Amino acid sequence: NAGVTQTPKFQVLKTGQSMTLQCAQDMNHNSMYWYRQDPGMGLRLIYYSASEGTTDKGEVPNGYNVSRLNKREFSLRLESAAPSQTSVYFCASSLSGSAYEQYFGPGTRLTVT
């Protein structure tokens, strides 16, 4: 039982490059989330998926797109990376909605130069 896994763990991009962050959970959770964490800002929600087949914008969605590929997988895509997207990205899942405990992956540290 791996919980929430994320790949890659580290990534360096040049401005304008694109990439996809992968996330998978094996807990049969309905809801999945993408957050970014910046110093002094706590965790800010980028996008979330309340259930398979649905996605919604969070607090900071600009510059990102998501795909809920199936119940297990939720990917985050940066189409044209910018230095402002340098951050640590966390994927999380919960049984069904925010009232339930969220389980987090280990994070992806992204640097955009």
Next chain:
Amino acid sequence: TQLLEQSPQFLSIQEGENLTVYCNSSSVFSSLQWYRQEPGEGPVLLVTVVTGGEVKKLKRLTFQFGDARKDSSLHITAAQPGDTGLYLCAGAKGNEKLTFGTGTRLTIIP
């Protein structure tokens, strides 16, 4: 817009001392969660409080939800080096997305 403010932002104390960190908002939440995050890892849930005035204890950690469900506190008794980490509160309104606080970075000096 940051709805949840945590204080202090940084706290460094000696092993064995007591401490309290705070999580404040002008909004009412239906539930509030506390997470601890260690370097290089994702946050891990410590507790969820649901009822105004509720107090929950987890060994040396005591969590309280304010009567009006707008604020919360975390008190640690006899702090140990293993308590070092980033403490995050997060509020939920019904089953909507969680709003995370700004975090308190705690360092316990042996």
